[in-house]
Amino acid sequence: MSSISDGLGGSLLAAVNEEIVALVDRILDSTAMVTGQSPSFDELSGSAWRLDEQHLVTNDHVVKDLVEPVWVAFPGHTEIRAEIVGHDPLTDLAVLRTIPLEIPPLPLRELPPRLGELSLAIGSPMGEFPESVSLGIVSGLSRRLPTTSGQVILDVIQTDCAINPGNSGGPLVGVDGRVIGVNTAIRDEASGIGFAVPAATVAEIVPELIGYGTVERSTLGVSVAMRKIDGDPTRIPRMVVVRTRDTAAGDIQRGDVMLSVNGSSIHGLADITRILRRGTIDTEIPVVVWRDGSQITVPCVPAKLEVSD
Template sequence: MSTYERDALAMDAYSNAVTAAAERVGPAVVRIDIERDMAPRHGRYAPPPGGGGLGSGFIFASDGQILTNAHVVDKARRIYVTLADGRKFPAGLVGSDSDVDVAVLRIGADHLPVAELGRQPLRVGQLVIAVGNPYGLNWTVTAGVVSALGRTLDVPGSRKMVNLIQTDTSINPGNSGGPLVDSAGRVVGITTAMLPMAQGLGFSVPLDTMKSVVARISQKRAAATPAGVSVGVGGMRVELDEAVRRSLGLSQRQGMEILEIRSGSPAELAALRRQDIILAADGATVTEPRDLQRVVRQHAAGDKLILTFLRGGTQRKVTIVL
């Protein structure tokens, strides 16, 4: 085989990886437009400079929950989300953490395509792909590699951001909040910042940070149930490992990974741990926090709840007293 042929095969493999990853996550990527408060001018109201805004995001739960950057929706008066299929919805802000630049939105739609989250640690030199809406150009794909991990960035006019993923993937205005994915199309971060004078040097919030924010918001929502009854966990939907599914004969493909456990909660007293994956509550399938909350709302304080969960590839059960 000639050098030309080898180079062509390598390029085809690279192109195929980027194409497949973009196609896999693409249906879950959204465009975010916002309106900010109007400012008075000469007795009339007009939008201030930068009065509107544009960013990206991605659906992480099929009931319309979306992840983006906190700065994308900061001070937004109205938020609109456009799906990959062209449908447009008003969105509400569920919660945000400006310190790590992550926000959760929700739209009034269900049964939506969801971006799968990564499971393996990132490595320097690994291929990554960013999908977003730079300069309003919908669903644009750029590719590069992980240049460094654990970076710290001083953002002008903002807080210092730590533990960021540094890439050479082009990140432009409008890309913010979009997913950074691996070669399998699984989300490994949220694109958040770029250095304009550094030839496209980009930074992304890592997956673990994103999960922590989602978990804290989930905990707060669970604690606000009408009866005040809660398991005391925060988490998010994850794909189950295929080998584990086959070995245990599981039909469901997703579960709720526990990311946070409230101190003194029923979950802590029952010795549940972070990274346990809840599969069912009282026999009802659990794939995400709202499934667990739906079962919990049917109980009163003092009731018992049986949880089925995975830990280290082993299926277990535990009885929790609410």
């Protein structure tokens, strides 16, 4: 009996191997190592990837403690200075700007990632091993990732690609060569549980960082939770107001079930974060709730949300 390497199986494995090698060769040059110093002169490092001719995407926690100058190094290129354009603690994203370089950008995936799809994590783990690549799959979707600031990053991708300190800010790439996420964190007490901010969040947040340097959000001044409602035959968790504050934006009451905000339906906490953005601050918007068996529209004027770093 011939071995598998002599037959169809070996041919398929060889073809897959060549596809992976070609993919890495195509995308590696668009990734970079980020280095700099903290105010106390500690050497810090992370990863980033080319978004367009001048801009790189990385993590907020990679750059927030850096002081000028910040340096980036692409494979085969000398180290160059970079400017921090903006950062957003709530999504752990940041943007750097360099002089224009003839380095191909990495395109963002428009379609959402699929559970089980192959993915590659690229970065510079430990700040000592640039141009490192690991292979894995998308092992979870719509995760919640707590941050050290007490915030929670929503709709995060879970992956079993090897991600280590220094990988943060590097791209998580699908087999189509498109970025499906930004490598962000690992679960310290586990093995093979890494997290990436999804491409959809990058596409939403990064243009505002480039344009304004910050992401401004508004708040309705209430606390909400996803709960199943008695009498609802669908048994689908709904967004329920569990606490109101003196700074509430309108006559929203405890127990109200939120149906839509500013004309957009509400299905989860990520929807609220997406809707309550810069353009809604100090502007009257309609909030539709279910209260006492009736649908009610409540006029609200959201205030600016203050987010600590």
